[in-house]
Amino acid sequence: MTPILETPRLLLRPLELADASQAQVLFPQWEIVRYLTNQVPWPYPPDGAYNFYRDVALPAVERGDAWHWTLRLKSEPARLIGIIGLMRDENNNRGFWIGLSWQGQGLMSEACAVVTDYWFDVLKFSRLRVPKAIANTASRRISEKQGMLIVATLERDYVSGRLPAEIWEITANEWHAHQDQRL
Numbered sequence: 001m002t003p004i005l006e007t008p009r010l011l012l013r014p015l016e017l018a019d020a021s022q023a024q025v026l027f028p029q030w031e032i033v034r035y036l037t038n039q040v041p042w043p044y045p046p047d048g049a050y051n052f053y054r055d056v057a058l059p060a061v062e063r064g065d066a067w068h069w070t071l072r073l074k075s076e077p078a079r080l081i082g083i084i085g086l087m088r089d090e091n092n093n094r095g096f097w098i099g100l101s102w103q104g105q106g107l108m109s110e111a112c113a114v115v116t117d118y119w120f121d122v123l124k125f126s127r128l129r130v131p132k133a134i135a136n137t138a139s140r141r142i143s144e145k146q147g148m149l150i151v152a153t154l155e156r157d158y159v160s161g162r163l164p165a166e167i168w169e170i171t172a173n174e175w176h177a178h179q180d181q182r183l
Contacts, residue, residue, distance in 0.1 A: 001014075002014035002015075002061060002067045002068070002069065003118075005069065005114045005115065005118060006074075006114070007110035007111060007113070007114050008110065009073060009074060009075075009107060009110060010071055010072065010073060010074065010107060010110055010111055010114075011071075011072045011073075011074055011077050012069035012070070012071060012072075012084065012111060012114065012115070013069060013070050013072060014061075014067075014068070014069060014070075015053060015057060015058065015061070015068035015069060015070055015083065015085075016053075016070075017050070017053050017054055017058060019049075019053065019070050019080055020049040020050035020052075020053050020054075021049075021050075022070075022079070022080035023049040023053075023070075023080060023083060024046070024047075024048065024049040024050070026080070026081070026082070026099040026100075027044065027048075027049060027097065028043070028044035028048070029099075029100055031100055032097050032098075032099075032100065033097075033159045034158065034159050034160040035132065035133045035135065035136040035139070035158055035159070035160065035163075036095075036097070036158060036159050037156070037157070037158060037159075038157040038158055038159055040159050042159045057085070060087070064088075065087065065088045066085055066086065066087045066088065067085060067086045067115075067118070067123075068083065068084070068085035068086075069083070069084050069085070069111075069115070070082075070083055071083065071084060071098060071102075071107065071108075071111055073102075073107075081098060081099050081101075081102045081107070082096065082097055082098030082099055082102065082107075082108070082111075083096060083097055084096040084108075084111045084112070084115055086115055086118070086119055086123070090129070091129050091131055091152075091167050092129065092130065092131050093119065093125070093128045093129050093130060094112070094115065094116070094119070094128060094130045095130075096108055096111065096112070103138070104138075108138075108142060109142050109145060109146075112142050112146060113146070116128060116146065116170075116175060117179075120172040120175050120176070125172070126171060126172050127169055127170065127171045127172070128148075128169065128170050128171075128175070129151070129167055129168065129169045130143060130148070130167070130168050130169075131156060131165055131166070131167050131168075132165060132166060132168065133156070133158055133160075133163045133164070133165050134153075134163070134164045134165060134166055135163060135164075140166075140168075143168040146170060146175075146178065147170055147174060147175065147177075147178035148168040148169060148170040149168065149169060149170070150166045150167070150168055150169075151167050151168070151169040152166065152167040153165070153166050153167075154166075154167070
């Protein structure tokens with residue numbers, strides 16, 4: 001069972017099918033989807049969030065292959081502002097998006113820190129890998145701040161087309177050493 005997680009400003013609640021209606025309003029924005037895998041349909045269909053949660057995300061959670069949370073400000077806990085997830089996939093263990101109004105405030109960095117702790121300290125995985133388009137500078141900054149390193153470069157297919165990409169990685173030992181340096 002996916003637990004509720006907290007950061008100084010956020011509540012991370014386990015994803016539910018009922019969250020699809022709020023996500024559907026925020027998610028289908030080019031600035032959000034352009035660097036996501038080309039498996040995301042574009043233009044985004046009116047039932048896209050509901051179908052993805054019902055058919056992909058929640059079944060993966062039930063199988064123990066993924067952990068997904070909604071992001072909510074503690075000051076507005078009823079309002080979904082984004083999603084973050086962890087996945088058992090060889091080169092894609094974490095993914096996220098946040099609504100345009102909340103970008104650039106450090107909220108996703110907070111969410112990434114707490115779910116990365118969960119990945120290493122609760123789930124006991126030995127490494128975390130995240131792919132990203134080189135052009136996705138905001139996502140790359142989060143990985144840099146977390147002490148991750150580039151372990152591969154390749155091309156990947158995104159909603160915006162085939163782009164140069166990188167796989168970023170951090171091990172549990174590197175993560176804990178990085179966290180100790182920040183204290």
